[in-house]
Amino acid sequence: MPLHSITPLASGPLLGLWHLTETPAALWPQLAEAAAYAPLLPARADGPRQAQWLAGRVLVQLLLATRGAPLAMLRNDENGRPFLAGPPALPAVSLSHSGEWVVALLAPPGAAVGIDVELVRDKARRIARKFLNEEELAASETITLAGSPEAGPSLELFSLLWSAKETLYKLAGQRGLIFRETLLLDLPAGTWPLPGTLPARLQLNGTSSRHQICYLRPAAGYVLTYCC
Incomplete structure (x- = not known):
């Protein structure tokens, strides 16, 4: 087992x-x-x-x-x-x-809980503009993940950001949310440690709530995020 x-x-x-x-x-x-x-x-x-x-x-x-x-x-x-x-x-x-x-x-x-695991793949980078707003996209250019084989905004980073938004979506528990507008990530520049935490916000029903998303690399080629 x-x-x-x-x-x-x-x-x-x-x-x-x-x-x-x-x-x-x-x-x-x-x-x-x-x-x-x-x-x-x-x-x-x-x-x-x-x-x-x-x-x-x-x-x-x-x-x-x-x-x-x-x-x-x-x-x-x-x-x-x-x-x-x-x-x-x-x-x-x-x-x-x-x-x-x-x-x-x-x-x-x-x-309220949310968790997401993602296989690192190119799709997250290709569709980044569908789930990241302009501020998040600009910030992603300044980030490197510790231990990543790629410098700068890697496939692993975009997969991690996609996973973080999926975790926020589950935390919100509502259908039909616009990822770029209601599920927001505050992305600090620099090299991010793994594992680590990422500040995030939910903009729902005219109110804003702050959350800490935990992230890690469960195995080579995968990223995992969760929040409670």
Whole structure:
């Protein structure tokens, strides 16, 4: 079972990482209440996506057991955000997967949470103008990630910024947000350490809230961000 790690974070959340190598057939027996989950499996998911979906739910089970919380079904609300269905005061949860990695964040009840993992690839740089505003784009030219094989604004940096915006989107819990206008990153110039933290803002419903996004490199070729 390739559970990579379960890490307690400051203020109570648990961060879980799963290095996915199994097929769906190998994951189903590890999932409690598998019969109840079977109708929830996305109909169009191919083998790799089924494995990611299943590994996420097995990982959440392990996080609940580590926390000593009761077993609960993972469902999605009307905005597509996952939640644990069952008795009141269950932990808050967020999930993500990309390539060989599945990640989850389990937080105290009522917390707003977001997590995202991304395979580093050229797409994030190609679509940067769709999710970064002009100020963020200009700031990205002044940033280098520690340990990155590229100097300056690398593929890894753009993948990290995309991941950070995805984490903010999950934190907001609303559909239809414009990434360039409502999910904002304050990008300091210089060389960023890995792991590290990144200041961010949510502009929602006429109000602004400040957040700290944590980021790390879970493995070569991947970036991970989370916020609680």
